[in-house]
Amino acid sequence: MLPKLLPVRTRPKPGESLSSWLARTAYENGIYLQTFCHLVWYRKPIWNRDTDRTGDFEILRHLASLTATSPTQALQTIIRHYEGIVFRHYLVSGTQRHVTSLGVYHRTRRGYGQTYCPLCLLEEGYFKLKWRFSFITACSRHDQRLWDRCWQCGTPICIHRGKWMHCDACQADLRHAPHLKRDSRAVELQKRLEGALENKLFWDVPVRTSLDFFDLIHDCTRALGTRYERNKAFRTAICELAGGSPDWIFPTEYYPQMETMECLYRHQLMAFAARILANWPWTFIACATRADFSTGYIFRDWKPTSSEFRRVAETFLAYKT
Ligand SMILES: [Zn+2]
Ligand SMILES: [Zn+2]
Structure with a gap:
């Protein structure tokens, strides 16, 4: 007892x-x-x-x-x-x-x-x-x-x-456990997300609540998906225009859910997301245009949950399927 x-x-x-x-x-x-x-x-x-x-x-x-x-x-x-x-x-x-x-x-x-x-x-x-x-x-x-x-x-x-x-x-x-190298921009973005966990919002994207912010993060990582060639081109464009390593790897050519990924891959996704969220939405638009993304292409097999992500994609990228 x-x-x-x-x-x-x-x-x-x-x-x-x-x-x-x-x-x-x-x-x-x-x-x-x-x-x-x-x-x-x-x-x-x-x-x-x-x-x-x-x-x-x-x-x-x-x-x-x-x-x-x-x-x-x-x-x-x-x-x-x-x-x-x-x-x-x-x-x-x-x-x-x-x-x-x-x-x-x-x-x-x-x-x-x-x-x-x-x-x-x-x-x-x-x-x-x-x-x-x-x-x-x-x-x-x-x-x-x-x-x-x-x-x-x-x-x-x-x-x-x-x-x-x-x-x-x-x-x-x-x-x-030994020290593991990190991407400094992924850490910068993470600090802002940690602020959002405590309802402190100070990110330079137009989001009103922490939920909007986390939805935007979800949609950004979804758009970085690996299933198709143009997604690869999108990541290459990010590396060329905003920095990063083209050697960053992903576990499969199909889009895996971030929630089930190993930490290394999630970290690399966050590193990419940090770059497209910097100077939002300009870096995103420049990289998406270079990769020949269109609204119809991005949303061909999923629907965005962030109204901000949808607004930017539909306003600035041509709608063709
Ligand atoms: Zn062990
Ligand atoms: Zn620690």
Whole structure:
């Protein structure tokens, strides 16, 4: 039996994710995590789903009560908290726009959706919820690209398995992961998006709310898709006109969802997006024209969600299919 209040009342740290808070609570109280979950939520499925995303209220309620945490603080550890800020509607299943996919397989993970900054882990000692957003691909504080796997053996990260902050497959300490190079413009754009997460808007594009901004980011990355030759020409034009490396690679010639991409590819997409959003919409129009984009071509198999993106595409690019 557990006491009503745990000896160490582990409250969520600023921006901490639920899975990190839960695992850290067991760790700091010296209880094996699976035992702790078994004692508090007997037989409740916890780790065979995306805990940060589902944000089960029963888990939140008990964990908050055991650690004397306020409900408001507890609710900030889950993805659902960002409904109306990052995405319009929270989805129970399927891909949630802007949220990375973990590839949950029983109690393990097959996808690379859980990212981390080794220096943040070292200095602050927990996993941040924002590392689960697909547009967060770098640490703006430590100026490096995020890791999305064990730096030693390449296994996807399972916060809940093995030793706290270690790889459960090879025991490597995640805090010792080497530095990864980043694209400075991708980081600049990310800083603005981090501001939007807190409802601070200061980007030089005409968006009224954070949702409009995140929709615009989605449409930009969608237009950078890889399925057709002209999308490649579009990316080449960006490199020629706005800088960047034509060697940046993409995983497949078909358009993959950003939410399921590895962090490296998401970072490269963000680097391209940062360039077309600079001097908006002029860089975008120049690159799209050079790649022979037309409105009909861009929207041939998807519909934009951002009214600003649609306005620019329909106003400045010829409409032909
Ligand atoms: Zn960091
Ligand atoms: Zn490993």
